[in-house]
Amino acid sequence: MNILITGATGLIGAQLTLQLIKQAHTITALVRDPHRAKQKLPASVTLISSLAPYTTLDTFDAVINLAGEPIFEHHWTLQQKRRLVESRINLTAQLVKLINASRIPPHTFISGSASGYYGNQDAQIVTENTPPTNTFPSQLCQRWETEALGAKTRVCLLRTGIVLSNMGGALAKMLPLYRLGLGGKLGSGKQYWAWIALDDMVKGILFLLDNKPCQGAFNLVSPNPIPQTHFNHTLASILKRPAFANVPEFILRLILGERAQLLLDSQNIMPEKLLSQGFVFAYPELKSALQAILK
Structure with missing residues (x-):
């Protein structure tokens, strides 16, 4: 297939691009910095810095949209919230407009979202049918998904949990602290974390790309979400380090502001639709x- 991908230099996008090339697909990547992207991506990837030359996407068989300003990097000031929204909504709107202008549109549009769609759900089991909440991450995901669903083609939405990898993302930020013996419980520690190994994340996207019956929202998470305190003990045990720190909720909220909800919200999320379609996880269990990641 001839595939257009955005966010190709990100944690998920870079690994996905490598796998797509291994499968002999032709890849065009929309990137902000072609020089940096050239150093990170295989030479066979065609790099573009703008969609301006395109009036349609007739030449592409599929579009995978993973681009977006990182949500946890900066305080959520009004300006930063606007940046988070615009980086997702504006590009998605551009892609949808080009898909809908195509005479022979791409047969598949896979677009990012996040488990933040659901907000705090305490211990109740969450599936793709669980309604969203009113928090900022939830509203952001709802707008992002609504924009993507305007495409007149098969649309798959990726409600992604915490992606685990030693190459980046949340785990890479945690590892230095845990290796120093400074890991520990966040808030009550009872909140469920919905997670997925990077290999399964990429495998899941490829599965959705190849399976035409799949459409709509999919929870890209392991079938075994766990309480944060369990995550803490498991990671510390593997690293053979103590993990007795305890960061109270009010300290997290004081330091992180609104962003603290990304660590404190409880999300007992199940990948119900992926499992019903026959997807098999390589790493369903956290340990x-x-x-495998830290080997």
């Missing part, structure tokens, strides 16, 4: 996933 085996972390052992």
